[in-house]
Amino acid sequence: MKRLILWAVAALVALPAAAQTQEAFPSYVQVYGRAEKEITPDEFYLQIIINERDSKGKISVESQQRDMIAALKRLNVDIDKQLKVANLSSEFFKKKSSVATAKYQLQLGSSAEVARVWQALDDLGISNVSILKVSHSKIDQLKEEVRVEAIRNARKNAATLAEAIGQQVGRCFYIYDSNSNVVPAVYDNRVLMRSAKDVATGEMQFEEEAPLEFKTLRLEYGVQAKFVLE
Secondary structure (H helix, E strand, O other): OHHHHHHHHHHHHHHHHHHHHHHHOOOEEEEEEEEEEEEOOOEEEEEEEEEHHHHOOOOOHHHHHHHHHHHHHHOOOOHHHHEEEEEEEEEEOHHHOEEEEEEEEEEEOOHHHHHHHHHHHHHOOOOOEEEEEEEOOOHHHHHHHHHHHHHHHHHHHHHHHHHHOOOOEEEEEEEEEOOOEEEOOOOOHHHHHHHHHHHHOOOOOOOOOOOOOOOOEEEEEEEEEEEEEO
16 A cells, blocks of 8 residues: 555656656657768788797797897888787797797788788798788777767758758757767788788789778767757
8 A cells, every 4th residue: 555655656746747848848859860981090900920830940039029120120110119019928848849929019000011011021931910900090089070970960850850840940958879889890811911912012003002902990870869849
């Protein structure tokens, strides 16, 4: 019995609030706004793995490291800023023999650099190179631009619907802001690196700015909004 009384009281309290909301906005339109943008990446993250097994133990990891760093410097790569050690380990086998492995992450600024670096490493016998990810140096700014465009598109959609019934869109009183989303570009590293080799050896012709066909990144954003109808 007490529960019924409490429910009744709660309903009576809620009714005036609902009535006030309905009175404040007797007529409104609810819409969805969406925006997207494709951008060309300008940050390329490579994974480089140096392993004595690749040279059948003839060249030490330390020697390959020195050769790699020298080759990168010749290509004007800033070693201190662009090259990071990701992992360094040793596996010990029978008769005190060991195989050392060094893993690096290298950041580059263009697809042309990727092609040149890959060829230089391949010439040194370092072939275990792959694309970790691609991004853009102004990714946060671009996300905000797409986000703003999404809410603008929501208002345009509301205006179109309002015009169809002879009304106008008033102020917005509700926005549901969903998370922005970066659609990742997935690469087949084997195909990509073969393309890099073709570019570096001159077997394929590309523009200097984009010698490899890297996929664009797509930013997507969506918002829900409610506008008063006047």
